[in-house]
Amino acid sequence: MDTHHILDGAIGLFIPKAHVSGMTEFMLNVKTINSSSNEILTEFWETLFNCKFKQSNSSADNQRECTGHEDLTGVQNIFPDMTLMPHFNNVYKGVYAVAHAVHITLGCNETCNKMQLDPLTILHHIKKIHFKTKEGDEVYFNENGELPAKYEIINWQPTKNGIVDFVTVGLYDASLPADKQLNLHLESVIWAQNSKQVPVSVCSEKCPPGTRKVLQKGKPVCCYDCIRCAEGEISNITDSITCEQCHPESWSSERRDACVKKEAEFLSYEEMMGVLLTAAALFGTCMTAVVAAIFFRHRTTPIVRANNSELSFLLLFSLTLCFLCSLTFIGRPSEWSCMLRHTAFGITFVLCISCVLGKTIVVLMAFRATLPGSNVMKWFGPAQQRLSVVAFTLIQVVICILWLTISPPFPFKNFTQFKDKIILECALGSAVGFWAVLGYIGLLAILCFILAFLARKLPDNFNEAKLITFSMLIFCAVWITFIPAYVSSPGKFSVAVEIFAILASSFGLLICIFIPKCYIILMKPEKNTRKNMMDKGASQSF
Structure with a gap:
C-alpha cells in the first residue's frame, strides 16, 4: 500500500474559507522588487514562475530570467485563491475589532475626541464589540473572551491523478x-479505500445489555468477547464492563438486562394442593362431628358406656381441633399464624394422645379389677382420668409458653433455597422448643403404644386395646416417616408434608378407634347389649 495515502478518508477541522473584499485584486497586483531588502518576495517570485533574477546567486543556467512583470492571473495554483487563506480574514476581523474599540473609546460620532489611548481601556471596550463585516460575519466575544468557534469539517478524498482533494462535508458553528x-x-x-461505509475502529461488535466485555488475551483492547451475565446479575447499558448484582428480593430477567421481583411462594388456599389439603381437613372435621353425634345419640348404650364415654367425647373434641389446626399451616405466614400453628398442633395432639392414653389405662385397670380381691379402679376413676389428661396437656402448654417467651416462631423470607423465588415460611425460632414439643408428643405416643400392646391379648370384650395398638402403630409410623420427608422437602412442600402427617395421624386415630364402634352401633345393634359386653367368651367383631 502506498504510504502517501495512509490518511485517505480522514476527517479533520479547518478554519472556514472566507472572502475579504479587495484582497484578491491586491494580491494579483503585487510586483516584485529586485533588491536585497526583498529576499523573501524575490525567492517566492522565482519559485512561483520558475525563473531567476540576475542578482540571484543561482548557478542554474537552464532557467529563464525573471522580469518582475510576470502576470499572476495566469498562475495555476492556490496562490490566487484567497478563500484558501483564512488567516487573512482573521487579520481583517482583528483590525476591524480594534478599530471599533478605538471608535468607542474616543467617543467618535461625526468627529472623534482627542485623548490619549489607554491599552486597558481599549481592551475593556473590545470585549463588548459586536459588529458585522461586509461579508456578513458577526464578530463578538463570549464571556470567556473568545470568538465563537467556527470550523469546516473536511474530508481527505483521493482523486484519480493521485492528488488529495480536501472536500468540505460539514460545518461546526x-x-x-x-x-x-x-x-x-x-x-x-x-472513507479509507474509497468506501462509503463508516469504518469500525474495533475488532468486536458492541456488547448488548445483559452482557459484559471481557478482553481477549494477547489482542488489542478493542478486541473483546461479550460474556452473558450470570444468574442474578444484570447489565442495562451497552458495552458494560461489569454486571451488577440484583437485590436479594429480585432476580435477573431472561435477557439479564433488568431485575424483576421474585415470586413469593407459600402454600395458599388458591392452589390445587392447598385446596385438597383444606378439603381433607374439613372432611375429617365433619367426619369427627358425625361420629360424635352418633356417640351422643347412643350414649346410654353399653358399647359407648363401656368404652368410657367421657374420654371418648374428649378424644373426639381433640381430634376436631387436630383437623382444624392443620388449616393454620395454609396461607401467607404471619406473626400470629407462625406462633399459632406449631403451638396449637402441639397442644391439641398432646390432648388427643392423653385421652388415648387414659382409655388404654382404663382398659388395663378394668381387666385387673375383674381379678379376685382387686380394688385398682378406685385409684383410676373418672376424677383421676380427668386429672391425668389435664396434667399431660399442661406440661405441653408450659413447653409452648417457654418456647413463645424465649424465641417464638416468626415469618421468614428464604432467599437461598431457590434462586428465582422467595420462600415465605415460618422460622422455628428456637429449634429446641420445636423438638421439645414433638419429642413430648412422641414420648406419650410410645408410652401409649407400649401399654396398648401389653393389653392386646385381653379378652375380646376388652379388645379396644387392639384397636388402640393399631391406631398408635399408624400414628408412630406416620411421624417417624415425617421427619426425613419434612427435612428433604423444598419450600411449600415441607409445609404440605407436615399437614399430611397431621391429617394422616388424625384419620388413623379416628378410624381405628371409633369406626368399629359406629359399625356395631349402626349395623349390628343386636351386639350392643350389656350381656354381650359382659360375656368374656363372646366374640366381638369390631
Whole structure:
C-alpha cells in the first residue's frame, strides 16, 4: 500500500474559507522588487514562475530570467485563491475589532475626541464589540473572551491523478443553537479505500445489555468477547464492563438486562394442593362431628358406656381441633399464624394422645379389677382420668409458653433455597422448643403404644386395646416417616408434608378407634347389649 495515502478518508477541522473584499485584486497586483531588502518576495517570485533574477546567486543556467512583470492571473495554483487563506480574514476581523474599540473609546460620532489611548481601556471596550463585516460575519466575544468557534469539517478524498482533494462535508458553528451547531453530510464522505461505509475502529461488535466485555488475551483492547451475565446479575447499558448484582428480593430477567421481583411462594388456599389439603381437613372435621353425634345419640348404650364415654367425647373434641389446626399451616405466614400453628398442633395432639392414653389405662385397670380381691379402679376413676389428661396437656402448654417467651416462631423470607423465588415460611425460632414439643408428643405416643400392646391379648370384650395398638402403630409410623420427608422437602412442600402427617395421624386415630364402634352401633345393634359386653367368651367383631 502506498504510504502517501495512509490518511485517505480522514476527517479533520479547518478554519472556514472566507472572502475579504479587495484582497484578491491586491494580491494579483503585487510586483516584485529586485533588491536585497526583498529576499523573501524575490525567492517566492522565482519559485512561483520558475525563473531567476540576475542578482540571484543561482548557478542554474537552464532557467529563464525573471522580469518582475510576470502576470499572476495566469498562475495555476492556490496562490490566487484567497478563500484558501483564512488567516487573512482573521487579520481583517482583528483590525476591524480594534478599530471599533478605538471608535468607542474616543467617543467618535461625526468627529472623534482627542485623548490619549489607554491599552486597558481599549481592551475593556473590545470585549463588548459586536459588529458585522461586509461579508456578513458577526464578530463578538463570549464571556470567556473568545470568538465563537467556527470550523469546516473536511474530508481527505483521493482523486484519480493521485492528488488529495480536501472536500468540505460539514460545518461546526458554536454561535448557533446547541441542536444546530453541527451540520454533517455523511453521504458526501469518502472513507479509507474509497468506501462509503463508516469504518469500525474495533475488532468486536458492541456488547448488548445483559452482557459484559471481557478482553481477549494477547489482542488489542478493542478486541473483546461479550460474556452473558450470570444468574442474578444484570447489565442495562451497552458495552458494560461489569454486571451488577440484583437485590436479594429480585432476580435477573431472561435477557439479564433488568431485575424483576421474585415470586413469593407459600402454600395458599388458591392452589390445587392447598385446596385438597383444606378439603381433607374439613372432611375429617365433619367426619369427627358425625361420629360424635352418633356417640351422643347412643350414649346410654353399653358399647359407648363401656368404652368410657367421657374420654371418648374428649378424644373426639381433640381430634376436631387436630383437623382444624392443620388449616393454620395454609396461607401467607404471619406473626400470629407462625406462633399459632406449631403451638396449637402441639397442644391439641398432646390432648388427643392423653385421652388415648387414659382409655388404654382404663382398659388395663378394668381387666385387673375383674381379678379376685382387686380394688385398682378406685385409684383410676373418672376424677383421676380427668386429672391425668389435664396434667399431660399442661406440661405441653408450659413447653409452648417457654418456647413463645424465649424465641417464638416468626415469618421468614428464604432467599437461598431457590434462586428465582422467595420462600415465605415460618422460622422455628428456637429449634429446641420445636423438638421439645414433638419429642413430648412422641414420648406419650410410645408410652401409649407400649401399654396398648401389653393389653392386646385381653379378652375380646376388652379388645379396644387392639384397636388402640393399631391406631398408635399408624400414628408412630406416620411421624417417624415425617421427619426425613419434612427435612428433604423444598419450600411449600415441607409445609404440605407436615399437614399430611397431621391429617394422616388424625384419620388413623379416628378410624381405628371409633369406626368399629359406629359399625356395631349402626349395623349390628343386636351386639350392643350389656350381656354381650359382659360375656368374656363372646366374640366381638369390631
